[in-house]
Amino acid sequence: MTGFIPVNEPVLDGNEKKYLAQCIDTGWISSEGPFVREFESRFAARVGRKHSVAVCNGSAALDAAAAALRLGPGDEVIMPTFTIISCASAVSRLGATPVLVDCDPKTWNMDPAAIEDRITERTRAIMVVHLYGLPVDMDPVMEIAQRRGLRVIEDAAEMIGQTYRGRPCGSFGDLSTFSFYPNKHVTTGEGGMIVTDDDALAERCRSLRNLCFIPARRFVHKELGWNFRMTNLQAAVGLAQLERLDEFVARKRRSFARYMDLLSDVRGIQLPVASTAFAENINWVFGIVLDDALEMDASGAIQRLAGQGIGTRPFFWPIHEQPVYRRMGLFLGEKHPCAERIARRGFYLPSGLALTEEQIARVAESVRRILA
Numbered sequence: 001m002t003g004f005i006p007v008n009e010p011v012l013d014g015n016e017k018k019y020l021a022q023c024i025d026t027g028w029i030s031s032e033g034p035f036v037r038e039f040e041s042r043f044a045a046r047v048g049r050k051h052s053v054a055v056c057n058g059s060a061a062l063d064a065a066a067a068a069l070r071l072g073p074g075d076e077v078i079m080p081t082f083t084i085i086s087c088a089s090a091v092s093r094l095g096a097t098p099v100l101v102d103c104d105p106k107t108w109n110m111d112p113a114a115i116e117d118r119i120t121e122r123t124r125a126i127m128v129v130h131l132y133g134l135p136v137d138m139d140p141v142m143e144i145a146q147r148r149g150l151r152v153i154e155d156a157a158e159m160i161g162q163t164y165r166g167r168p169c170g171s172f173g174d175l176s177t178f179s180f181y182p183n184k185h186v187t188t189g190e191g192g193m194i195v196t197d198d199d200a201l202a203e204r205c206r207s208l209r210n211l212c213f214i215p216a217r218r219f220v221h222k223e224l225g226w227n228f229r230m231t232n233l234q235a236a237v238g239l240a241q242l243e244r245l246d247e248f249v250a251r252k253r254r255s256f257a258r259y260m261d262l263l264s265d266v267r268g269i270q271l272p273v274a275s276t277a278f279a280e281n282i283n284w285v286f287g288i289v290l291d292d293a294l295e296m297d298a299s300g301a302i303q304r305l306a307g308q309g310i311g312t313r314p315f316f317w318p319i320h321e322q323p324v325y326r327r328m329g330l331f332l333g334e335k336h337p338c339a340e341r342i343a344r345r346g347f348y349l350p351s352g353l354a355l356t357e358e359q360i361a362r363v364a365e366s367v368r369r370i371l372a
């Protein structure tokens with residue numbers, strides 16, 4: 001027993017300090033500094049997109065993306081119920097309505113086959129969210145979107161460095177978004193990015209990020225935006241992180257392969273899917289779902305692991321079961337059995353980039369112990 005193992009710990013031992021020192025030495029600490037544009041252009045190149053707009057976090061990226069599409073009252077956006085609140089709030093804050101689909105029990109991603117049934121004459125967009133390490137099956141999603149004339153917002157927050165059939169995640173949406181929270185493959189502390197190939201949408205995101213200032217007369221506004229700007233300090237860290245993305249992806253894959261080796265014979269738990277026909281898991285987090293036969297649910301397991309010095313996180317809570325939306329009278333009576341089940345039986349183990357072999361061994365041992 002050698003101390004608490006946190007659920008996430010980032011790795012910051014590349015050029016982060018050097019680039020941050022440059023910010024301080026030159027006095028460029030706001031969003032006007034040169035690292036912001038450098039980080040934007042390197043990130044766009046990595047994902048293969050024409051434009052990128054750095055913002056202050058991944059939730060803000062979703063807010064700006066939804067607003068850029070001018071979603072509003074009466075509009076519907078199809079999205080998974082099993083996701084972070086940011087996806088739904090980006091849509092519902094504009095007065096538009098999230099329309100939810102259940103997830104796949106193995107990959108935990110939204111089921112593309114469930115999308116078409118939920119399309120109405122009010123549907124404007126599909127919000128795809130790639131979860132926990134595996135991309136959504138994009139071919140059927142893009143086919144439906146094209147045929148039905150729908151926009152695609154792609155939340156690729158957990159997929160930095162991931163591909164779908166060899167093509168980068170984040171290259172599929174009319175607008176695609178990323179987060180640089182410290183548990184993502186690239187971190188800026190807090191941060192986010194919107195990428196697109198559409199000149200007008202990119203311009204609109206830039207404007208929304210910066211309070212919708214107009215060039216003609218500063219402090220005169222024809223629309224309401226936000227201050228979603230990323231600072232030069234954040235971008236400096238992001239650039240240093242991005243330089244090591246391939247190494248980070250390889251490091252996570254090694255850690256997860258180790259977890260798989262150590263846990264594959266443990267009964268009563270479902271482990272992540274290592275690969276699908278279109279992608280190898282990028283292992284954002286190492287999720288576990290407890291079998292229904294076990295009396296213990298995720299909160300019981302989380303509590304017991306905490307008692308052994310192991311940090312964990314529960315899975316997302318389904319959007320259709322969120323008290324805030326229930327209170328608004330939304331999603332009443334909706335049932336999405338897979339999301340409801342994994343929300344109660346799923347959690348993830350320490351999954352950060354700084355995780356050591358010894359820590360993984362200790363975590364696996366503790367998982368065995370609480371299940372014995």
Ligand SMILES: *Cc1c(COP(=O)(O)O)cnc(C)c1O
Pocket residue numbers: 057058059060083084086087129130155157158178179180181190191192
């Ligand atoms: C992390 C995350 C976000 C939110 O990003 P923040 O930077 O924390 O606001 C959005 N969507 C998904 C799928 C995420 O994992």
